[in-house]
Amino acid sequence: MELYQVDIPPPRDWQELQRIATDFYIHKYPDCIVTSYGRPGQKQYGVDTYIYTDSIHIGVQCKRVVEFSVDDLEDEVEKTKAFPQNLDRYVVIPTVPNDTHLINAAARLSKERGFLIEVYFWDEFSQAVAAVEELAAKHFKFAYKVFVEADASSALIELNSRFSCVRFVVTKMVALDKRGDNKNLLLVTSLQAAMKATFHTLGGGSWTDFNGVTGAGAIDAYATWRWISKFKSFESIMCASGEKSEIFISEEERDEFLESLGSDYWT
Numbered sequence: 001m002e003l004y005q006v007d008i009p010p011p012r013d014w015q016e017l018q019r020i021a022t023d024f025y026i027h028k029y030p031d032c033i034v035t036s037y038g039r040p041g042q043k044q045y046g047v048d049t050y051i052y053t054d055s056i057h058i059g060v061q062c063k064r065v066v067e068f069s070v071d072d073l074e075d076e077v078e079k080t081k082a083f084p085q086n087l088d089r090y091v092v093i094p095t096v097p098n099d100t101h102l103i104n105a106a107a108r109l110s111k112e113r114g115f116l117i118e119v120y121f122w123d124e125f126s127q128a129v130a131a132v133e134e135l136a137a138k139h140f141k142f143a144y145k146v147f148v149e150a151d152a153s154s155a156l157i158e159l160n161s162r163f164s165c166v167r168f169v170v171t172k173m174v175a176l177d178k179r180g181d182n183k184n185l186l187l188v189t190s191l192q193a194a195m196k197a198t199f200h201t202l203g204g205g206s207w208t209d210f211n212g213v214t215g216a217g218a219i220d221a222y223a224t225w226r227w228i229s230k231f232k233s234f235e236s237i238m239c240a241s242g243e244k245s246e247i248f249i250s251e252e253e254r255d256e257f258l259e260s261l262g263s264d265y266w267t
Contacts (some may be wrong), residue, residue: 005147006099007028008123008126008127008130008140008248008250009250009252010064010095010126010255011064011095011139011213012177013064013248014062014063014064014253016064016139017062017063017064017093017095018036018048018049018062018133019082019139020129020139021048021049021060021062021093021125022034022035022036022049023053023129023135023138023139024125024128024129024132024135025049025051025058025060026034027132027134027135029051029056029058031053031185032051032052032053032056032058033050033051033052034049034050034051035049035050036049036050036059037049037050037059043082044079045072045079045080045081045082045083045084045223046059046061046076046077046078046080046083046090046149047059047060047061047080047083047211048060048061048062049062052085056088057085057087057088057089058087058088058090058091059080059087059088059089059090059091060090060091060092060093061076061090061091061092062093063092063093063094063095064095065094065095065096066095066096066098066101067187068094068096068099069101069102070101070102070105072094072235073092073102073105073106073109074105074109074138075118076092077090077109077113086115087115088115088116089116089117089118090115090116090117091116091117091118091119091120091122092106092117092119092120093121093122093125094119094122095122095123096121097121097122097123098121098123098124098250099119099121102113102119102121105119105197106119126140130143130246130248131249136246136248140248140250143161143247143248143249144159144161144223144227144246144247144248144249145159145160145161145220145244145246146158146159146160146227146241146244146245146246146247147160147244148237148240148241148242148243149241149242150237150238150240150241151241152238153167153171153172154169154170154171154172155169155170155234155237155238155241156168156169156191157169157170157224157228159220159223159224159227159247161220161223164217164220166192166220166223166224167190167191167192168188168189168190168191168192168213168224169191170186170187170188170189170200170228170234171186171187171189172184172185172186172187172234173185173186173199177187181237184201184202184232184233184234185199185200185201186199186200186201186202186205186234187199188200188210188213189214196212196213197208197213198213200228201230202228202229202231202233202234203229203232205225206225207221207224207225207226208221209221210224210225218257218258218261219249219254219257219258222249222257223247223249226247226249227247
């Protein structure tokens with residue numbers, strides 16, 4: 001259910017992006033040698049991670065960037081001319097949104113250079129990494145698996161992480177909706193020991209709506225809010241019934257969130 005997944009933010013630096021890429025391709029090509037190619041200061045010819053056997057040669061370039069143009073792609077491909085081996089495939093992983101200009105350029109360059117050139121955009125690449133449980137646990141540490149079971153009037157939501165399990169029921173407040181007040185107002189009832197309840201309006205509200213209700217700690221409440229904020233109506237939650245999805249909160253996001261609470265929260 002990628003429609004309801006929280007976007008996975010790019011890593012803080014290119015080194016972490018390269019570590020993720022290397023681990024991903026070790027998993028993808030178990031029968032190949034997968035290694036970081038060289039070190040800073042050495043000529044790398046546009047290749048950060050090198051994947052090879054006697055008959056396969058794949059180069060991967062990681063770009064932790066805010067912008068990445070067709071000219072940038074052409075520059076990276078140009079560098080591979082001096083690579084010691086003839087590449088069969090060249091993959092560039094930029095941390096930018098999917099771009100038709102880059103896709104078209106990669107197709108054109110593939111024909112010109114005689115080997116396959118791929119732009120693996122971060123959104124697609126991160127979802128592929130997240131689909132491998134051990135990689136998700138290693139690189140996207142604060143992951144929640146979400147399951148929804150809904151009927152006509154309510155939905156049971158369960159979020160599981162390595163550290164906690166949150167279970168609650170959301171019910172649409174129909175009577176209020178009919179008066180035109182508080183559209184998309186939900187009653188959120190915890191299934192934890194405390195059995196507390198709160199209100200939340202889809203498309204608004206705050207993580208504090210769930211604090212102390214859906215979970216014991218602020219990070220569980222924050223994760224719940226992040227997940228439920230992807231929905232625009234109770235009906236869209238119902239459409240997710242029977243499906244499993246995942247949300248990811250990066251370590252950086254988690255630290256920033258906890259820091260934003262301030263010292264008063266903990267006293």
